[in-house]
Amino acid sequence: MAEDRLGHATTCEDHITPIVNHDGTGASQEVRPAEKRLSAGLPLRQAMKPPLAEPKTYDITEKFTKACSALEVGQLVKDEYFTLFESIGALEIMDPKMDSGFLQPGETLEDAYDTLAPILPEELISILDQLLCHEIAWHTGYPLSQTLFTSVYIDKLLWPEPKTFEQAQFYRGEISDDRRPGLLLEVLRAYCLALVKCCDFTIARITSRDYFEEEDFCTHTYNRVLLVQTPMDVFQRELDAAIERLEDHSEMDIEASLRGALIARLKFRKRFLSALDIDFPIDYIRHCWEQVSRKLPTISTTHQLGKVVPESFSFKIQRRLASTVPPRPIVELEFKDAFEKLQQLCIDCDEATRFVDIEPDPLEYQSFLWAFASRTPTPLPYSRAYLASLLFQESSLNIPLIDLRSLVLPCSPVLDPTNWALSPPRNPMLPKPPRLQLALFIDEFVERAGQCYLDLWTALGQNRCRLRRMLTHVVTGWDQLQMDAGIVDEDIMRVVTEMGIREQVLEYPLTTWVYHKKLWMIEKVVLLGFEQDIYLHDEFAGMYLFLSSVTGRRRDLLTTIKAHFDDRKRMFLSQNTPEALTNAQETDDGTRYISSLLHDASGISALSSALSKFYTKLNYLNLLPRPTRPFSTEDLRYELRMKPFLTLTPPEVYPFADFAAQVQPYAPPFFDSPPPSFSEALRTPESWLEIEDSVKRAKEEFSAVKKLGAKAAKSDSVAISWVKDVQGVLASCVALGVAVAGVKAAVEEGEEGRELGIRFEIPGIGIGKRYAEGWVVGKVVKS
């Protein structure tokens, strides 16, 4: 790393090495600018070894100034590739808001805080807790420069960069014996070193996976090296030694409660460090976070013993960090909040470790990922990276193949393992055996699908908001895949027809599989949109309409697949051989998954259709707020909403005319007074019956899903949250039923042309007022 030591011999004004340009993160360099202002009245002597390749510097102040003044106002002399846009990013020197190196008159560069001055045990507790707060603040996304690097102690340890581990002290060089740090400072040092290593591990873990710098997390270390080279056991040893010295009562007389509090903090740090270790053996991973969690309560209960030492953290350290950003204040995260976040981090990581024990099935993985991403509060970037690194470690599973088999090719001759055992004919001119051809087609496709699958899982590892946005891109990738699948499908269908086993294979299996996955993703994008309040209230009708149409397609697809599964089962049963019976059993097991999907899709389709129709009515009844939009038109807004899906084939998006006909069935504009055709329709029972039927159907379908259980839905690993989700959707159905009845009653009681006397309240996000965050069901309130 760059260690820009400015060796300046007080004598030497001519010996100057060039200022080597580099990007600030690169390698070491020696720089000596020509300056003779340091001659503090001292006798001068030549430096021993003049550096090589001396550049010359010339004072050009005068001529430069003259030339500048000859320029016109507004005239720039500039690099032709240097743009105004870039120049905006330049830091203005001497501007206190921009220039972190600016000193107010009389201000000193550094604080006078003495890191070797003895501290009290109470003060040590407080410093350790404050460091913990800063560490957690960093975990939540703040840069190190505003958090941990504001600690004077950490700064001393890391700068100037220690050449050996022993050099990482609160001082550099030789000190007299009476200045040597005492026990408490040694404890602090051990803790700080381990803390720095924790940061190193955290950065290593997060950067090994997909994350967004400065959005999710800041990995910038400002040219400080976080003891990367030092192995973990060294830190453990320091902590152990510190614990041992604290436990030895003869060394120092400390009150028992304070001693206990300090030991608890060191033990926590030791556990935390080993849990964060990137090389932690996977076989022992199961309990490592639990052990960290167990150390936490003591820290919380003894926090109030501390006595704050605010001077041990300084805003001024930013001045010395390599930084291309303006100075920023120290982040203040309350201990209570930091502690809660830390607890959550441990719980989330503990949950993530369950991943290693779940059944090796990509669909189970998918459920697990989805459930993990749905956790509230949202897992921190570290926890997500932790799960992702467990997910993406070396695995012998052929992920897309297993998924394919589960959805479209149950006990299929296309995926018969013996297909892969055949050898091609010696003569390349001869046709390959058909079974081998099938194996090759599948191999080709699986390889092609791998990247798409990876993209999907990567998206599932992001936070919820980014998940929604990333999924829209993943969908386009799968759209491409669907076209390619079509080509491979043609080949497969040709070969199976030749082999005479066409009836044993689902028509166009690969396309079906890709299409199903794609539709599932589109649904999730829309539901996430509701969950994150992307859509305005008067758009609900349209968006639920779209959702219902997409899910309707998925339901039809699943109906075909289900029929195929049933056929296969019947075929196996009719063969009545032991092997066929095993296959029949296997297919039957597979059918449970398909049934669960089918019920789920039917339920979603029915519920969204009911919601769409219901919200359409509410729009006409003027029960939903409608913002004024003077600068856009209905069709442009529709295009914008549908933008991510417009390019898909087959088209999923209704043409605007069809869309408008469905969400505005009673001759727009309906804004001020509902058209007569609507008032009439309101009073006919059929118009309500349709909605009520849909709600009822949705309820039945979701009940069926619930009855089939988490295992059938391949969500066994996350059964608890799965059940909660299904119950949430069921409750939404009930709530919708109630809301529909409420509006209906108000319409029936009310007189024509009069106010209804009700209000409709839409519950907001994240306040626990929705039964399922993606299903927005409002409440009727008498006004």
Next chain:
Amino acid sequence: MDNIEANTYLSQFIGKNLRIHTSDDRVFGGQMKCTDKDRNIILALTYEYRAPPLEEIKKVVEASGTSSATVNWSSRYVGLVVVPGTHVKKIEYEESAYSKGGVVL
């Protein structure tokens, strides 16, 4: 110096290393990108250099016992900066050891 001469003179420093001494006695070394009538100068890939405080020099000299002891300047990378003309105290052109010439001083 007329406008054309001034333009020619200044243009030759574009992309070259300059050291700008500011009114608070810091030195900024970086590649010149842009300047204007007010002598505002934009430098890219810049390092900030700051002299050690006097007390520190004294301390080091006392500790080492020799008056020619080396005291380290502190430096750090600051990237793209604009030094306002009013704060420019001194401008130095640094001739690169690798590509000499080309600049008429």
